Amino acid sequence: MTVGFVMLVHTALERAAQVARHWAESGCPVVIHADAKVPDGDFQAFCDSLGDLENVAFSARRQRCEWGTWGIVGATIEASERMLADHPSLSHVYLASGSCLPLRPVPELVAYLAERPRTDFIESVTIEDVGWSKGGFDHERFSLRFPFSFKRQRFFFDRFVDLQRRFGTVRKLPEGLVPHLGSQWWCLSRRTLEAVLRDPRRSEYDRYFRQVWIPDESYFQSLARLHSVRIESRSLTLSKFDFQGKPHTFYDDHLQLLRRSDCFVARKIWPRAERLYSSLLSNDPRVTKNAEPSPGKIDRLFAKASDLRVRGRSGLYMQSRFPRSDRSAGPYSVFEGFDSLFENFESWLGKVTGCRVHGHLYNPSRVEFSGGEKTYNGCLSDSARLRDYNPCGFLTGLLWNTRGERQCFMFGPADNQYPQVFMAGDPNAQISVITGAWAIGLYRTNITSEVVRKEAARLQRIEHAHVELLRERWTKAQIRIWTLAEFIEAPMDNLQEILDEISLNGPRRLTEAPRLMDLSGFGQFLQQLKNDGMNLHMAGDFPVGHTPAPLNPTARPYLVK
């Protein structure tokens, strides 16, 4: 009772010989099929290097094993027949490739199989239920014909597939056959393998599978279903594919990972991975673990990697994903008008929320980083020209480089308006606007009414367009808009509402109120503008004689939900 290895080799013959020798010396017979493409000289040297081992045999006929074609199955069948004929005492046959490497001692594998003498380890999944293959054909593997080489005659391959699709030709399956797919690398019990190879209808199946796409992933997988008494639908060989269906290669630095997987065999191993070969090719009983193979550990790691590869990291920009631009690395808050309405709003906000609060990042003359810094995290420069060269990239760069800390900044109609579309469409943005509040700033400067009027008209036009944009239906940001008159009615409640969303320690009652700017005479100022012919409607209906009372958070009971 032992296991025999059928090996398909085409490159890195020295490594294949090393592994074959390991198996043979551990008492497992090996039958090797070498691809017809291997030069005769190399093949002869390969045979000679294993000449001293009597339980290593070579397939008499070397077939051309092109990817996706029948050759691989043909070679496997021939080698398996030889194996069964030469070694009548085998209980299992294991199909391996030249780039496979045993991860656990051979006696462990033999014992594992001896406990399960009638079980076939072959991944076998019906195409009805799950999309097993990664990209490429699925059902069509079985319903179309593939007479042309994928690698050498791609043009004809593609055109012929198109043609068949257009005419809707569908091949008839051999009766009773249910197509299954699965990993190419299996370990079948002698009973099942014999039943497959001696099936009276085998020539019919062979004829059918000769024209199936990648038959090595479906021939034994489908036929075993007809003959096996007990299928364990998993492969004992660990082999990982990336999202493009290309096999992962294992290198020296994967040693610990491979050990932890507890699988019996892994592929593909990079032939120059000296450390893997030297440390895993041993039958040292001390590494015996008697554990059930658990590729899940590796699966999770690779799934994460492939996720990263396919979807990238949120907020990290790359050229090939342009023009997609609705993502930023983390939540942030934009305050518009607040710094005009409150004194020292920025330092107050920083104290209350614990977030990083910047001034007007899009100030046309210079970037107002928090604390007046000249360069910020990630060496972002405060140069307005550099920022305006790529305004959205500036914001995403800032957010990427300050991951883990919420950023708040001021914004207003006097700033560079370019990033407004990005922010409105960004689900990470929280935008709070007090429209018309910028007029307080104008009111406090003592300039002639003519200049003020022009400037007010300009800013109002900009803000009007901005608010229109924020009210579009497609926006994804958290948007709150008040007119100045509305906001001033219940400033603390409105502030509390915003801060509840961003405070790091959950909702908290405000204990310290920011100080309102002195607004006495502001109503007068608005009326004056109106008299001059400029209606500042963005500020709302601000009463002429209105002077708001100073804010006092304790005077107003605020209910915490």
Added chain:
Amino acid sequence: MTLPPEGDPVGLLGRVRDAFRLRWKRRRTLWRSLRSRHQLESVADRTGAIRPDQILGFTTLRNEIDRLPCFLEHNRKLGVSHFLIVDNGSDDGSAAWLAAQPDVSLWSTRASYKASRYGVDWLTWLQIRYGHGHWCLTVDADELLLIPHWPDRTLVDLAAWLDARGETAFGALMLDLYPEGTLAETSHQPGDNPLETLHYFDAAPYRARRKPFEWSLWVQGGVRDRFFFADSPRRAPTLNKLPFIRWNRRFAYRNSTHSILPRHLNLAYDGPGGDRASGVLLHTKFLPSVVERSVIEKARREHFGTPGQFDAYYDAIAANPSLWNEKSLAFRDWRQLEELGLMARGAWR
């Protein structure tokens, strides 16, 4: 595969016209390179030792004796088997030192660096002659390539992996390293490992776009953008490179190794933030010698298409500034750069 940039013609006629123009552009470039071989004079020719499948290194240099020992050592460890080097009139002993190295083939020329498209014509000729079918690493003497998994894996591993996936090119971001104090103040001695002097880099911001027609990538940013080109960001240096390519004699680098024809090869690199396997070229330009060099280079006028516009840049370096600030990051290893999004392992796990 990355999609070509927007702005390219969609109609068949437009595509054919573009293809035709690009083909002739490439042929013109190759023709220039072919002509430029007359400018090269062989000093040490050991190209007979090149075996198939070896990785070759191509470099043009001038007065780099300080960096050369480390440069060759790094690339040997990386897996480069043979170096093909053009010496553009060095007078500091670089040529003699190189000629004595067993794995270097050396050519020398006194012709204009600028007229040979910054050395690209010379190298393209050498690549046509010796590089066909080889993986070729084309770097400057002040660039040290960092690949994912270094030093556990080398270019030999990378080349085989790229081959297995049918890819022909590997991109990298040029990352400017700088010292902590002013440029000239550091205690760097000629021959020292530059990475021991230059620790710091700018983690961001980098901006990338793809140009239509030639599909070449255009990445700018980093410290030179911040410090020297804040007022004219358009002129900031291009930072993307395609240094590692399985060469075909019909290929031609266009603009240094920033872009290449045929144009589809440019799509092999997505720039920083990309998630396919890519590397970083550690740029050791800012060694103390750069201060006096920039005075010389300003006078030589052999760099940049419009040298006059870059006088301010040279003057700024000659003023011996400190590029460092408290937000600079100290370089550690490739994992750090991957975490920052400046390079990627991609599917090469």
